[in-house]
Amino acid sequence: MSTPVIDARGVHVHLGASHVLRGIDLRVDSGEVVALLGANGSGKSTLVRTVVGVLSPSQGQISLLGSPLGNGVPWHRVGYVPQRVSAAAGVPSTAAEVVASGLLHGRRLALPRGWRRQVREALDQVGLADRADDATGQLSGGQQQRVLIARALVRRPEVLVLDEPVAGVDRPSQEAFAATMTRLIGDGLTVLVVVHELGELAGLVTRAVVLRHGRVVHDGAPPRPHPDHDAAGHQHVHPHTSELPVHSETEFGLTDGPFGVGATEVHP
Amino acid sequence: MSELSHMFGDPLMQRALVAALLVGVSAPVVGTYLVQRRLALLGDGIGHVALTGVALGWLVGAGLGLVPNDVLAIPGAVVAAVVGSVLIEVVRRRGRTSGDLALAIMFYGGIAGGVLIIGIAGGSSGNLMAYLFGSISTVTSTDLVLTVVLCALILLVGIGLRPALFSVSHDEEFAVSSGLPVWALNMAVAVLAALTVTVAMRVVGLLLVSALMIVPVAIGQLVTHSFRRTMAVGSVIGVVVCVVGLSATYWYPVSPGALIVVLAIAVYAVVAGLHPLLARRQPARDPHPDIPDDVEVDVAATTTGTEGECER
Numbered sequence: 001m002s003t004p005v006i007d008a009r010g011v012h013v014h015l016g017a018s019h020v021l022r023g024i025d026l027r028v029d030s031g032e033v034v035a036l037l038g039a040n041g042s043g044k045s046t047l048v049r050t051v052v053g054v055l056s057p058s059q060g061q062i063s064l065l066g067s068p069l070g071n072g073v074p075w076h077r078v079g080y081v082p083q084r085v086s087a088a089a090g091v092p093s094t095a096a097e098v099v100a101s102g103l104l105h106g107r108r109l110a111l112p113r114g115w116r117r118q119v120r121e122a123l124d125q126v127g128l129a130d131r132a133d134d135a136t137g138q139l140s141g142g143q144q145q146r147v148l149i150a151r152a153l154v155r156r157p158e159v160l161v162l163d164e165p166v167a168g169v170d171r172p173s174q175e176a177f178a179a180t181m182t183r184l185i186g187d188g189l190t191v192l193v194v195v196h197e198l199g200e201l202a203g204l205v206t207r208a209v210v211l212r213h214g215r216v217v218h219d220g221a222p223p224r225p226h227p228d229h230d231a232a233g234h235q236h237v238h239p240h241t242s243e244l245p246v247h248s249e250t251e252f253g254l255t256d257g258p259f260g261v262g263a264t265e266v267h268p
Numbered sequence: 269m270s271e272l273s274h275m276f277g278d279p280l281m282q283r284a285l286v287a288a289l290l291v292g293v294s295a296p297v298v299g300t301y302l303v304q305r306r307l308a309l310l311g312d313g314i315g316h317v318a319l320t321g322v323a324l325g326w327l328v329g330a331g332l333g334l335v336p337n338d339v340l341a342i343p344g345a346v347v348a349a350v351v352g353s354v355l356i357e358v359v360r361r362r363g364r365t366s367g368d369l370a371l372a373i374m375f376y377g378g379i380a381g382g383v384l385i386i387g388i389a390g391g392s393s394g395n396l397m398a399y400l401f402g403s404i405s406t407v408t409s410t411d412l413v414l415t416v417v418l419c420a421l422i423l424l425v426g427i428g429l430r431p432a433l434f435s436v437s438h439d440e441e442f443a444v445s446s447g448l449p450v451w452a453l454n455m456a457v458a459v460l461a462a463l464t465v466t467v468a469m470r471v472v473g474l475l476l477v478s479a480l481m482i483v484p485v486a487i488g489q490l491v492t493h494s495f496r497r498t499m500a501v502g503s504v505i506g507v508v509v510c511v512v513g514l515s516a517t518y519w520y521p522v523s524p525g526a527l528i529v530v531l532a533i534a535v536y537a538v539v540a541g542l543h544p545l546l547a548r549r550q551p552a553r554d555p556h557p558d559i560p561d562d563v564e565v566d567v568a569a570t571t572t573g574t575e576g577e578c579e580r
Contacts, residue, residue: 052445075447082441090303091485093438093495101435105446109432135493151442161445 003066004029005159005190006051011060013043013050020046022214023060028159033191033204035222038211044194045083047211048163051192052080065159075105079157083164084145095139095147096132099123102151122154123147125180142173149177159190167196174200198222275518283407284514288528290419291471291480292510296488296502297426298464299481300495301457304437311478313356313371314349314465316378319474321348322399323385330389337391341399342414345469349462352378357458361451402473402525404514411470418467422460433457434495471510472525480506483532490539491546505535 006028013021021043028034036044049055051062053069067073079102099119103111112118123129126146131139136147145165152160166174178200185191185204198205202222210218275281302310325344329337352374359370383393398406407415426433436443436453443450461481468477488501513528 049441053447054441054444071447073447075445078445080442080445082439082445090306090308091300091489091495091498092493093434094493097434097495098438101431101438101442102446104432104435104443104448106448109429109448111431133493138493 002030004063005032005065006192007061007063008047008051009061011047011050011057011062013046013055014058015046015055020214021050021057024211024214024216026051026209026216026219028190028192030158030190031188033185033201033206034193035198035201035205035208036192036194036211037196037198037208037218037223042211043214044211045163046214048080048161048192048194049082052078052161071106076108076155077158078105079152079155079160081148081152081160081162081165083167084141084148092135092137094133095123095128095136095150096120098136098147099132099150099154102154105155118154119150122150125153126150127176142169145169146173146177149180153184157189159192160184162191162193164194164196166199178204271519275515278518280405280407281518283409283412284404284524285511287404287407287412287415287467288471288510288514288524289507290415291468292507293503294419294422294426294506295464295468295477295480296484296506297499298422298457298460299485300488300499300502301426301433301437302461302481303485303489304434304495305457308482309368309371309478310353310356310461311465311481313374313378314353314462315469315474315477316375316382317352318345318349318378318462318465318469319382319396319399320378320385321345322396322474323382323389323391324348326391326395327385327389330391337389338395342411342466342469345399346463346466349465350459353458353462354455357454361454399469400473400475401523402469402471402476404471404524405517407470415467415470418463422463422467425456426460429453429456430496430499438495471514472528476525476529479529479532480510483529483536484509487532487536487539490536490543505532509535 004027006026008024008026011021011024011026012019024043024047026047036047038044046055050057051064053064053073062069064073065077096116096119099122100111100115102122103115103118120129120132123132126149128139128143128146128150131143136144139147149162149165152162166177169177181191181201181204191204193201193205195201198208205222207220208218208222209216210223276285299308299311302308321344322338322341323344325340325342326338328344329340334340356370356374382396386393386396432448432453433456435446435448436450437457440450440454443453464481465474465477468480472480484502484505485498487505488498492498492501509528509531513531514524516522516527517524
């Protein structure tokens with residue numbers, strides 16, 4: 001088997017006094033599209049932030065594209081889309097300026113030749129080419145999220161790590177996002193994506209990893225969503241084989257309780 | 269006209285004008301990064317610590333019997349400012365003490381230390397006045413060389429590394445995930461801020477140094493949408509207020525530092541006042557993206573909502 005794109009072994013992460021990740025093993029191979037599912041607070045975001053080097057594990061090792069986290073990682077082959085930060089920063093910046101910062105990585109501290117064209121292409125991929133010179137603070141939440149996706153895509157990564165790319169984004173933007181992802185995955189992009197529900201990505205995901213209380217509780221086929229699972233007014237009445245209590249949700253996505261996603265989505 | 273040529277012919281004024289021009293360009297460049305990272309008051313903190321540096325330089329100079337006593341004051345300020353700003357960056361990073369608390373402690377420590385040490389050095393707090401409020405009319409050729417070198421360094425790093433410094437100031441987490449040398453870049457911003465404080469000290473004084481870094485950027489923000497243009501507008505405003513303010517003191521006996529800062533704030537007030545008028549003249553554009561949502565609503569209800577908007 002070839003070198004895994006992401007290889008995390010026995011990863012523990014402490015944030016302050018809390019032990020957030022408790023021994024995670026995660027392997028993502030080239031060409032895979034892995035969804036990371038779990039309720040709020042299960043450690044999904046912490047895991048992806050650790051994978052891209054933002055947080056340091058207190059125990060365990062992580063390799064990205066065959067190199068242990070650090071200066072040896074070929075960062076230009078990795079794209080990361082963090083969760084959207086709501087507050088605009090102190091000084092206004094245009095969408096193009098934000099996307100251009102995605103062209104810097106590792107020891108590359110200056111913009112490469114032809115960066116304007118690359119930035120425009122990346123914005124075009126997310127359908128925002130006409131907003132390149134607008135201040136990001138003036139864009140809607142969904143558009144800001146797409147600017148962050150363009151910032152990760154501008155360096156043409158081989159692996160894309162996304163943290164809730166469609167959280168709080170309207171349905172049409174989700175569909176546009178899925179269309180962009182379909183094209184990129186067709187070109188061989190490897191993806192690790194944190195999501196609350198598979199939704200529009202259901203057809204693309206090749207494997208799903210479910211976290212609960214900082215541990216992997218499922219790693220395998222994507223859980224089958226119930227037919228018209230996220231339709232308005234859908235009642236969760238199908239039996240669950242797990243030990244968790246059966247409950248109903250009327251509006252999927254609004255229920256983020258401890259048993260929110262994990263309990264309803266996993267059909268072991 | 270002859271009065272103008274008279275002013276430009278005066279070597280003292282020539283040196284002062286060159287210093288003011290360089291400081292006017294550089295200070296807003298660094299200020300843009302500070303505003304971006306919400307550290308607008310960092311310049312003030314560094315300024316206060318630089319005062320202790322001035323006094324320490326004085327103490328060492330007096331101890332070594334150097335003439336004049338304050339020959340080491342500016343090098344002392346440079347060292348103290350760099351140490352202070354690096355310390356703030358370390359504290360910010362550790363996150364043990366909140367940033368504003370650390371700044372507050374720097375404010376008090378810097379002033380108290382300066383006054384205490386200048387007394388030990390055999391001076392009085394009166395000796396510190398020139399540093400607190402500026403003394404651009406006494407710029408020597410040596411001072412000018414130091415100012416040129418430091419400003420060149422500030423502009424080279426501040427503009428040359430703009431994309432990288434922007435990335436780190438805009439979204440530090442993304443910069444880390446790109447493998448950028450975030451620690452080094454943060455330190456670069458801190459050291460740039462320290463150097464700016466010490467060069468601007470001669471022009472406006474340590475107490476007003478931060479105004480020259482922040483107010484032009486605040487004006488730039490009002491009139492542009494982009495980071496690069498905010499920085500450019502800030503620099504232009506910085507040069508204009510520094511040169512105009514300094515020139516005015518050739519005829520009117522007022523403090524140049526205070527006049528420069530008051531001018532900058534006046535420009536800010538005028539631009540902020542005119543801003544709504546300028547904004548209204550731009551063609552109105554519906555800020556809402558034209559994409560369908562998945563909610564069905566009565567058209568009647570939508571119209572009522574729009575009317576409500578118009579009435580406000």
